[in-house]
Amino acid sequence: MGDRPILTLDETRLLLAEYLPDEHGFDIAEVAPDGLVFTADPASLSTRPGGTVSGPAIFAFADVAAYLAVSAYLGKTPSAMLTSSSITFLEAAEPGELRARIEAVRIGRRTAVFTARVEDEPGRLVALATLHFSFPGRRREL
Amino acid sequence: MGDRPILTLDETRLLLAEYLPDEHGFDIAEVAPDGLVFTADPASLSTRPGGTVSGPAIFAFADVAAYLAVSAYLGKTPSAMLTSSSITFLEAAEPGELRARIEAVRIGRRTAVFTARVEDEPGRLVALATLHFSFPGRRREL
Amino acid sequence: MGDRPILTLDETRLLLAEYLPDEHGFDIAEVAPDGLVFTADPASLSTRPGGTVSGPAIFAFADVAAYLAVSAYLGKTPSAMLTSSSITFLEAAEPGELRARIEAVRIGRRTAVFTARVEDEPGRLVALATLHFSFPGRRREL
Amino acid sequence: MGDRPILTLDETRLLLAEYLPDEHGFDIAEVAPDGLVFTADPASLSTRPGGTVSGPAIFAFADVAAYLAVSAYLGKTPSAMLTSSSITFLEAAEPGELRARIEAVRIGRRTAVFTARVEDEPGRLVALATLHFSFPGRRREL
Numbered sequence: 001m002g003d004r005p006i007l008t009l010d011e012t013r014l015l016l017a018e019y020l021p022d023e024h025g026f027d028i029a030e031v032a033p034d035g036l037v038f039t040a041d042p043a044s045l046s047t048r049p050g051g052t053v054s055g056p057a058i059f060a061f062a063d064v065a066a067y068l069a070v071s072a073y074l075g076k077t078p079s080a081m082l083t084s085s086s087i088t089f090l091e092a093a094e095p096g097e098l099r100a101r102i103e104a105v106r107i108g109r110r111t112a113v114f115t116a117r118v119e120d121e122p123g124r125l126v127a128l129a130t131l132h133f134s135f136p137g138r139r140r141e142l
Numbered sequence: 143m144g145d146r147p148i149l150t151l152d153e154t155r156l157l158l159a160e161y162l163p164d165e166h167g168f169d170i171a172e173v174a175p176d177g178l179v180f181t182a183d184p185a186s187l188s189t190r191p192g193g194t195v196s197g198p199a200i201f202a203f204a205d206v207a208a209y210l211a212v213s214a215y216l217g218k219t220p221s222a223m224l225t226s227s228s229i230t231f232l233e234a235a236e237p238g239e240l241r242a243r244i245e246a247v248r249i250g251r252r253t254a255v256f257t258a259r260v261e262d263e264p265g266r267l268v269a270l271a272t273l274h275f276s277f278p279g280r281r282r283e284l
Numbered sequence: 285m286g287d288r289p290i291l292t293l294d295e296t297r298l299l300l301a302e303y304l305p306d307e308h309g310f311d312i313a314e315v316a317p318d319g320l321v322f323t324a325d326p327a328s329l330s331t332r333p334g335g336t337v338s339g340p341a342i343f344a345f346a347d348v349a350a351y352l353a354v355s356a357y358l359g360k361t362p363s364a365m366l367t368s369s370s371i372t373f374l375e376a377a378e379p380g381e382l383r384a385r386i387e388a389v390r391i392g393r394r395t396a397v398f399t400a401r402v403e404d405e406p407g408r409l410v411a412l413a414t415l416h417f418s419f420p421g422r423r424r425e426l
Numbered sequence: 427m428g429d430r431p432i433l434t435l436d437e438t439r440l441l442l443a444e445y446l447p448d449e450h451g452f453d454i455a456e457v458a459p460d461g462l463v464f465t466a467d468p469a470s471l472s473t474r475p476g477g478t479v480s481g482p483a484i485f486a487f488a489d490v491a492a493y494l495a496v497s498a499y500l501g502k503t504p505s506a507m508l509t510s511s512s513i514t515f516l517e518a519a520e521p522g523e524l525r526a527r528i529e530a531v532r533i534g535r536r537t538a539v540f541t542a543r544v545e546d547e548p549g550r551l552v553a554l555a556t557l558h559f560s561f562p563g564r565r566r567e568l
Contacts, residue, residue, distance in 0.1 A: 081231070110394075128531055373510065
């Protein structure tokens with residue numbers, strides 16, 4: 001596709017701190033040409049009886065990660081809004097850190113599409129999501 | 143479809159209290175032949191800067207509502223698991239109570255499909271979700 | 285929502301004839317304030333061994349119906365493009381005519397969202413789809 | 427995941443010929459441990475005015491590819507049924523052959539989940555789909 005993140009890891013981490021000023025347990029492990037990797041501390045995720053991470057908690061993690069990825073690819077875009085998403089839950093996540101691998105499948109002028117592959121600590125794929133964002137026309141200058 | 147809830151409003155409310163023993167702000171307004179109506183107190187929903195209810199908070203509300211609807215239609219089914227979902231966000235929710243209208247579009251022996259129409263206090267449709275659940279084979283006796 | 289179709293049944297039927305000039309077996313049964321109803325002649329739908337209508341044939345029917353609904357609500361919009369969709373298949377369709385009930389859940393300036401409820405001849409719900417369309421900014425003049 | 431196709435390329439091609447005995451323009455380019463690659467001859471795909479491949483034609487291609495992938499991973503499973511799917515259309519496909527890369531994200535005892543990445547002849551990603559199949563309990567021997 002030719003699109004690459006234009007923010008660095010540190011710049012993206014700064015946006016995360018601005019976006020979620022309270023304790024949240026999310027961090028960014030990697031900002032690379034082919035995507036971003038986010039982590040979530042299990043203590044920050046709401047769990048179901050038995051200790052399993054809930055589906056909505058996984059979705060919230062993927063949403064924050066993809067929301068920040070919009071800015072990583074386009075420059076700071078606080079007005080980006082999630083317009084639709086589909087998510088499949090594949091396995092119950094083992095206790096431990098979660099990782100979300102975010103791939104930009106389309107970066108357009110007013111919309112962007114990302115996939116999120118969420119893995120648990122042992123590395124098993126626990127969820128797969130597609131997320132569509134829209135934002136006021138940017139990149140007019142490009 | 144011919145399927146109707148077999149639990150009453152009070153029985154469904156009891157399951158909600160068991161499922162989420164802590165303060166959560168969710169309640170059930172109606173258990174009727176054609177579906178269930180849940181409410182969410184805005185104070186219980188995580189918001190974005192500006193006071194807008196976040197997409198994942200709306201998704202979490204729809205998920206709890208549909209999870210309890212599984213039991214309302216099938217009898218207590220604590221093992222029901224959300225396997226996949228798609229959600230479209232249509233409008234930013236106005237501050238105030240949210241309502242989720244849950245319709246059972248298919249109640250099968252091991253899977254169930256629900257739609258959730260989430261409305262804000264002024265009654266505008268803010269989100270539309272389809273939720274797929276699976277559960278160990280039940281209704282063998284039927 | 286307040287949105288109502290602005291084309292009549294005959295005008296919408298004319299667009300269908302323009303859009304699919306060859307024999308196709310689709311027709312429009314109703315254009316009403318709360319939505320449109322399309323029909324599909326089973327002979328026009330590709331079937332699986334055994335005579336069951338295939339999933340993609342049902343999807344193609346819903347797509348044509350929702351594509352025409354864009355124009356019914358906005359005026360002729362040939363440039364509307366399907367950007368994403370989710371579909372759930374609930375029952376195998378019985379042989380016979382299919383009906384697709386199209387509801388406009390959001391008509392925006394550049395995007396529109398529809399749901400399609402597809403029923404078989406006996407009236408059972410066989411599929412449920414959400415379809416997202418985009419089109420160059422219109423309605424500025426409206 | 428550890429799951430690998432158990433059919434060879436030739437065996438999968440044989441199933442394609444059985445499943446679609448008439449001329450269809452689909453072929454299989456690769457059956458590898460990490461997935462399958464299908465091709466579609468453009469002459470076999472229904473197009474929109476202007477020569478663009480239609481969304482439903484792309485969906486039909488992904489569906490056939492994933493349906494055969496079920497058998498490639500599980501052994502011949504003619505009863506597999508598509509239960510739900512989400513698809514995002516990213517770019518208009520350029521005229522020419524389409525390729526669908528099928529990845530098995532979960533192979534269960536009664537359900538399987540695949541992703542399809544559909545590329546046009548120049549190699550651009552034109553669509554991304556997630557497909558859920560169910561089938562009567564197999565792998566009884568496990």
